[in-house]
Amino acid sequence: MAGHSPSIDSKTLWGGGSSPFNVSYGKIMMWFFLVSDAFTFSGLLISYGFMRHSFAESWPVAERVFTHFPFMHGDHPLLYVALMTFILIMSSVTMVLAVEAGHRMDRKNVIKWMAWTIVGGLIFVGSQAWEWYHFIHGTELGAFQLADGTIVQWVDAAKEAFYLPGKEQVMVSGAEAAAMLKNGVEVYGANLTVNEYGLPLFGDFFFFITGFHGTHVFSGVVINFIVFVNVLKGTYEKRGYYDMVEKVGLYWHFVDLVWVFVFTFFYLV
Amino acid sequence: MDFDRTKEYVQHHSEAEGKVQRKMIWVIFWVLLGITGVEVTLGLVWNDMGLAWPFVKWTFILLTLVKAYYIVAYYMHLKHEYKNFIYMVIMPYVVLVVYLIILALNEAVFVHDTHGLL
Numbered sequence: 192m193a194g195h196s197p198s199i200d201s202k203t204l205w206g207g208g209s210s211p212f213n214v215s216y217g218k219i220m221m222w223f224f225l226v227s228d229a230f231t232f233s234g235l236l237i238s239y240g241f242m243r244h245s246f247a248e249s250w251p252v253a254e255r256v257f258t259h260f261p262f263m264h265g266d267h268p269l270l271y272v273a274l275m276t277f278i279l280i281m282s283s284v285t286m287v288l289a290v291e292a293g294h295r296m297d298r299k300n301v302i303k304w305m306a307w308t309i310v311g312g313l314i315f316v317g318s319q320a321w322e323w324y325h326f327i328h329g330t331e332l333g334a335f336q337l338a339d340g341t342i343v344q345w346v347d348a349a350k351e352a353f354y355l356p357g358k359e360q361v362m363v364s365g366a367e368a369a370a371m372l373k374n375g376v377e378v379y380g381a382n383l384t385v386n387e388y389g390l391p392l393f394g395d396f397f398f399f400i401t402g403f404h405g406t407h408v409f410s411g412v413v414i415n416f417i418v419f420v421n422v423l424k425g426t427y428e429k430r431g432y433y434d435m436v437e438k439v440g441l442y443w444h445f446v447d448l449v450w451v452f453v454f455t456f457f458y459l460v
Numbered sequence: 461m462d463f464d465r466t467k468e469y470v471q472h473h474s475e476a477e478g479k480v481q482r483k484m485i486w487v488i489f490w491v492l493l494g495i496t497g498v499e500v501t502l503g504l505v506w507n508d509m510g511l512a513w514p515f516v517k518w519t520f521i522l523l524t525l526v527k528a529y530y531i532v533a534y535y536m537h538l539k540h541e542y543k544n545f546i547y548m549v550i551m552p553y554v555v556l557v558v559y560l561i562i563l564a565l566n567e568a569v570f571v572h573d574t575h576g577l578l
Contacts, residue, residue, distance in 0.1 A: 212545040215469040222549050233557045237564045244568035245575075254503065273500040280496065284489045287535045291481050294473045432470035444535045448528055455524040459503050460517050 221438045225445045228407075232449050235403065236456055239396045249356040251389035253458045259325045272458050275318045276450065279408075282311025283447040286415075290440045293433025298422065301436060305419045308443065312412040319405045326397065329380025334387035338374035342389050356389055397457070404453055407446045414439050488534050495523050 212219060243250050260267040285307040292300035335343050335353060343353040343363070352364035353372075363371065378387045386394035418439045427433045473481070499520060506516045533539035538546055 210465075210469060211542075212548075213469060213542050214545060215466040216464075217466060218469075219545075222545075226549060226553055229553055230556070233553075233560065237557075237560050240561070241564040241568040241571075244565055245571040247572055269500050269503050273496065276496050277493065280489070280492050283492075283531065283535055284485060287485050288482065291478055291485065294471055294481075295475060295478045296472065297478075430467075432467055432472070434466050434470050441536055444531055447535075448531050451524055451527050451531065455499070455520050459499060459520045 215434055217434060217438050218441065221441045225441065228445065229449075232400075232403070232452070235396075235400050236452060239400065239456065242392050242396065246390060246392070249390055251386075251393045256326070256388045256393075257322065257458065261321070269458065271318070271322070272454060275315060275322075276454050278311055278315050278318065279447050279450050282308045282315070283444055285311060286440050286443045290433070290437050293427070293436045296428070296431075296433070298425070298428050301422050301427075301433060302419070305415060305422060305436070309412055309415050309419060312408055312415065312443075316405060316408050316412065319401060319408070322401070323398075326394070327380050327382065329378075329387045333377050333379040335372065336375050336378050336385065337371055342378065342385075342387065400453060400457065404446070404449055407449065411439075411443050411446050414442065484534065488530050491530060492527055495527050499523055 210216075210219075214222075254268040257272060258266045258268050260271050285304045289301050289304035289308060292298075292304060332345050332348060332350075334345065335350075337343060341356060343355055346352040346354060346362060346364070351372075352362060352368050355361045355363060378385045380387055381391075381394040381397075383395055383398065384391055388394075418435050421427060421435065422433075427435060502516060502519065506513075538549065
């Protein structure tokens, strides 16, 4: 019983020894968290792959969906998302430079590089909001949802003929088209139930995966900011090490890593 | 008693060592940027060049894995951790995710081929 237990002197009591991994507790726990988070993102991307292969013929081509670029008219597939990727890679570089400066106890450079990382993160979140805005609003022409739920694309602004979904782009026109257009509705943009570019599932996955990633970027910016304030206050200078910057750095690189995969599997492949 | 033993494991380095590391960081930045550039260019021109889609697709996936390797190994410093730590982080993930990919894609092909049949 507690009252009778003998006191153990500190020599007998095992202090835990040294870490077999030679890594600080905080960093090990951050790695554990990142592995579990990686499973979550993998689950999302793999379920995306499952649906895409299940509906291989009618799946929208991302290249034809995300063609906008700020202040530019016309079709610019991939360019905007390439810019977003560049911004995130750049902020990864500034983050790792902040970590490197921390190893030298160079407070001035930690402040500089962390500030740039936060700026990069904010630009990225803003870009994602812009992308969402265009996806939700859709095109001027819109599309048409037939009575059976199939989304067909207009041939031109006259809205009398349309293409059926699929790689072959089968055109339907004349009386046949007019009969099919009697029942159904015009759709503009995308939300969780309709998607003018094709299957609603595509929109659902887009919102869920980029939304989940965007939430990660946003929380990364917030955590970066908190650590940044602590660097400004000199908390880690007093402590004698910048381990906190390393931990938030691991999280930030992970967010960049996830984007590398989202970029490939949502936009490229 | 001081339970926080972080200071025993933090890595400090000198100005000279920092210079070497910064150079490495920028080299990897150019590698990542170069790969992204190749991906985007390939995405824009593959159709006009008449390349086969499976080849393009697997090139994308391979380049993505190369990018992922550089980020994890160098920016996240995993390459320079102890071997047992590397395996502890990588192995559970790789084993389960490879399994899940094979399972999901195999089932997806089945679902695709049996649309309207069941």
